[in-house]
Amino acid sequence: MSFISKPKVANPSLPRNELGLNRRDYEGSMSTLCAGCGHDSVTAAIVQACFELALPPQSVVKLSGIGCSSKTTAYFVAGAHGFNAVHGRMPSIATGANAANRHLHYIGVSGDGDSLSIGVGQLAHVIRRNLDMIYILENNGVYGLTKGQFSASADIGSKSKKGEANEQIPIDPVLLALALGASFVARSFSGDKEQLVPLIKAGLSHSGFAVIDVLSPCVTFNDHEGSTKSYAYVREHSEAAVAADYIAVQREIRVSYAPGEVLPVTMHDGSKVLLRKLDPDYDPTDRARASAYVQERAMRNEYVTGLIYVDQKRRDFHARHGTVDEALNSVPFERLCPGAAKLSGILDSFR
Amino acid sequence: MPERASATTRVNDFTVKFANVNGSGSASANSLVMKAIFRMGVPVVGKNFFPSNIQGLPTWYEIRVTRDGWRARSGHVDIMVAMNAETYARDVREVVPGGCLLYDSTWPSSTLLARDDIRTVGIPLAQLCNENFEGARARTLMKNIMYAGALAALVDLDLEIIRVLLAETFAKKPALVESNMKAIEIGYRYAKEHFDCPLPTRVGRMNATAGQVMIDGNTAAALGCLYAGATVGAWYPITPSTSLMDAFRALCARHRVDPKTGKHDYVVVQAEDELAAIGVVIGASWNGARAFTPTSGPGISLMQEFIGLAYYADVPAVIFDVQRVGPSTGMPTRTQQCDLLACAYASHGDTRHVLLFPDSPEECFQMAVQAFDLAERLQTPVFVLLDLDIGMNDWMAPDFKWDDGYRPDRGKMLDAGQIAALDRFQRYLDLDGDGIPYRTLPGVSPKAAYFTRGSGHNRYGVYTEDAAEYQDVMDRLARKFRTAARLVPPAVADGRGAPVAIVSLGSCDGPVREALASLRRSGIAIDYLRLRGFPFGAEVGEFLAAHQTLFVVEQNRDAQLRSLLVLETAVDKQKLRSILHYNGSPMTAAWVVDGVNSALARGVAA
Numbered sequence: 001m002s003f004i005s006k007p008k009v010a011n012p013s014l015p016r017n018e019l020g021l022n023r024r025d026y027e028g029s030m031s032t033l034c035a036g037c038g039h040d041s042v043t044a045a046i047v048q049a050c051f052e053l054a055l056p057p058q059s060v061v062k063l064s065g066i067g068c069s070s071k072t073t074a075y076f077v078a079g080a081h082g083f084n085a086v087h088g089r090m091p092s093i094a095t096g097a098n099a100a101n102r103h104l105h106y107i108g109v110s111g112d113g114d115s116l117s118i119g120v121g122q123l124a125h126v127i128r129r130n131l132d133m134i135y136i137l138e139n140n141g142v143y144g145l146t147k148g149q150f151s152a153s154a155d156i157g158s159k160s161k162k163g164e165a166n167e168q169i170p171i172d173p174v175l176l177a178l179a180l181g182a183s184f185v186a187r188s189f190s191g192d193k194e195q196l197v198p199l200i201k202a203g204l205s206h207s208g209f210a211v212i213d214v215l216s217p218c219v220t221f222n223d224h225e226g227s228t229k230s231y232a233y234v235r236e237h238s239e240a241a242v243a244a245d246y247i248a249v250q251r252e253i254r255v256s257y258a259p260g261e262v263l264p265v266t267m268h269d270g271s272k273v274l275l276r277k278l279d280p281d282y283d284p285t286d287r288a289r290a291s292a293y294v295q296e297r298a299m300r301n302e303y304v305t306g307l308i309y310v311d312q313k314r315r316d317f318h319a320r321h322g323t324v325d326e327a328l329n330s331v332p333f334e335r336l337c338p339g340a341a342k343l344s345g346i347l348d349s350f351r
Numbered sequence: 352m353p354e355r356a357s358a359t360t361r362v363n364d365f366t367v368k369f370a371n372v373n374g375s376g377s378a379s380a381n382s383l384v385m386k387a388i389f390r391m392g393v394p395v396v397g398k399n400f401f402p403s404n405i406q407g408l409p410t411w412y413e414i415r416v417t418r419d420g421w422r423a424r425s426g427h428v429d430i431m432v433a434m435n436a437e438t439y440a441r442d443v444r445e446v447v448p449g450g451c452l453l454y455d456s457t458w459p460s461s462t463l464l465a466r467d468d469i470r471t472v473g474i475p476l477a478q479l480c481n482e483n484f485e486g487a488r489a490r491t492l493m494k495n496i497m498y499a500g501a502l503a504a505l506v507d508l509d510l511e512i513i514r515v516l517l518a519e520t521f522a523k524k525p526a527l528v529e530s531n532m533k534a535i536e537i538g539y540r541y542a543k544e545h546f547d548c549p550l551p552t553r554v555g556r557m558n559a560t561a562g563q564v565m566i567d568g569n570t571a572a573a574l575g576c577l578y579a580g581a582t583v584g585a586w587y588p589i590t591p592s593t594s595l596m597d598a599f600r601a602l603c604a605r606h607r608v609d610p611k612t613g614k615h616d617y618v619v620v621q622a623e624d625e626l627a628a629i630g631v632v633i634g635a636s637w638n639g640a641r642a643f644t645p646t647s648g649p650g651i652s653l654m655q656e657f658i659g660l661a662y663y664a665d666v667p668a669v670i671f672d673v674q675r676v677g678p679s680t681g682m683p684t685r686t687q688q689c690d691l692l693a694c695a696y697a698s699h700g701d702t703r704h705v706l707l708f709p710d711s712p713e714e715c716f717q718m719a720v721q722a723f724d725l726a727e728r729l730q731t732p733v734f735v736l737l738d739l740d741i742g743m744n745d746w747m748a749p750d751f752k753w754d755d756g757y758r759p760d761r762g763k764m765l766d767a768g769q770i771a772a773l774d775r776f777q778r779y780l781d782l783d784g785d786g787i788p789y790r791t792l793p794g795v796s797p798k799a800a801y802f803t804r805g806s807g808h809n810r811y812g813v814y815t816e817d818a819a820e821y822q823d824v825m826d827r828l829a830r831k832f833r834t835a836a837r838l839v840p841p842a843v844a845d846g847r848g849a850p851v852a853i854v855s856l857g858s859c860d861g862p863v864r865e866a867l868a869s870l871r872r873s874g875i876a877i878d879y880l881r882l883r884g885f886p887f888g889a890e891v892g893e894f895l896a897a898h899q900t901l902f903v904v905e906q907n908r909d910a911q912l913r914s915l916l917v918l919e920t921a922v923d924k925q926k927l928r929s930i931l932h933y934n935g936s937p938m939t940a941a942w943v944v945d946g947v948n949s950a951l952a953r954g955v956a957a
Binding site (some may be wrong): 084093104329346 | 390482565753791794
């Protein structure tokens, strides 16, 4: 961690967004993670994405479980409420919070231990609910806070710092999400901000559950030779299938792409995500093909990155429940309570 | 205790028990009989003894007809409707001498049914059904209705009332009213023609049920949630709490759907497990919705970790624990009060929780509303401890009252204007000295943001591992718990000045009140304190101090209420004598009377 906190006074020359806020207005408290931790880069990408989308800070809700990654919700958007849940159970807190107020931006941050071991059940079911939130899984294949045990995402043959090799089959969050019917599935690398920021923006604009598996190396316990989640390994073995360019609602599309290469996807809020296929064989709207592609590449020790799958048509949690448009926490009591006159009618059915 | 008379006429004071096979459709026939008696103005108590099974196992339904309006089981059976050959032996044994047994005489009478001190009424139900109805399912169902008809003749029920009840049940299928009524009449006529009707134990019209309903506690609690303005419900199906959420959904479907848009003013989440259910409740409550979860013992076990988080981070939550027999899976369809300690101290670390103990459906309704007010006022989990007996059995209850002037107590929740007027918002300051801090909701103002965490935090909500800062927050939470003792519903005392008293709670109230009347009739001066909430108010300690001997009546093996009283009041524990009932059946007054009498005989009391 760094012990030198930057002064909160921002350089007046910093660019401002539509709300008149600069990037530093989206920062949180000082990170206490190890110097060089991949998670801090993800935090920076979240800050950048929220700034570029000009989200009012109070419209963001930050949710996390327990672990190094889950600490990071304190490090961005200081003006947003945050909830550090118990280990592996952030999705249920997110479900309740979203049920109470559907109009906020729910950003969940979790790790591979929090999501794929203790919390795999809650992750599976929040995917099934298609809850409108972005779920960023900072994946380093290792338990950091308890000093270096393998997590459920550790690859076969990947070696721990002490040289022990993992023999158990890893859980790939991307394949898991695809199998469970997630409506937005992406993978990125903490060291690739160019790719990650647009993905986070697209995920925030997606109506439904958006999961981004971010390979985010642990510099202390899993960045050595023999690890498949080290900076060097991930850089060498990542292969982007689809690049996503995020286009805000009010911006016109200026970049021109060769026809056939670009698939425009209109998000719920009217913004557009342009998917550029880097591999001509790839189709990010075909769940079965996407799944097969990711598996084939995994056999070749490659991580497929980019916006791997998107389905804008699946109804989200509130659409399925037929909830009123306003936030449930603001529905006037007079509308919720049937009152004394109706009570006697209700009681008559019990005589 | 009512004296047992054999062949003398006893109007409106007897118990009829139905022995059935579960899944055979008997429940509607049994409830038809009970409703008919209720509509004749006669108080009734219904108790269902059912297996954790879908089809084929023995099940019993007991209706106590009680002109005095007692709310407990009688503990004996005057009339047995024996419809399950598998349980003939035990069913026939249960009938009191001079009582009556009704069975299906289509087949040669079982020797098991032979008893010369009871009246045996054989009606060839299967044969009559085969002669009058087509189809296997219809015949099975009509057999149930037909024994109700025979019983109507035996205990003198009003057929016109039965017809009206059937018409209400089958309002959308008039043809079924006729076929059901036909079955009733066949049974009725057969009994009249072949036996002396009515029996000495029979029903006579009264006017004691006006302004009363027959309702179960789960439905009443669901109604309370509706009226309290709960908008988020989360649950995992578990007996015996499932019907609470079923009732809430049904009520919402009627009263919370916009007729024009079809949009819902509520969300019910069927979670993947109880861990998620309580998480949803905590997330929704944190974000300003009134949210609740109904569950039972195993669910409480699973929720422990999250309950500790809500306690430590000052988050409201309402939990209905419809207690069933433990430990472990236990007996899911049997009743007990075995989660008192598990709820009072739920979760690891120093935690203590607010508990409410309804004794009846009317209190389930009231306390559901109070639970939301208390949870938000105190910013903490509140448990409403029902049990299977209150939750799932049909109770006669006075009409629930509702004051249209009621507004939810949202507690110390700051709105945008109040936040704007602050220099700075700090989450866990105890500004009022009552241990309750101020809270804000997400989405209102960036100035109001704070971080909710179960890790060590200081009075500003900031992460800490500092000894003094940690202790400061824990001491505030203890202060808040003392505030809670002033806010929970106070205990209710009956009588004063006797040296001996009963202390009890929840569904024990029915048997205890009946026992008190009996004990007092026999010349024993005895007082009664019914606990309604935890932490205990000052009145509890005072009552305990004012009595020399206190019988603590509760439905668990380990005297959990007694433990709670010893831990949380200054009472001398030698004064507390346990009367424990924990076999899973609802308690009877006789159990309490015997417990008190045998203790007094041993010279326990002064």
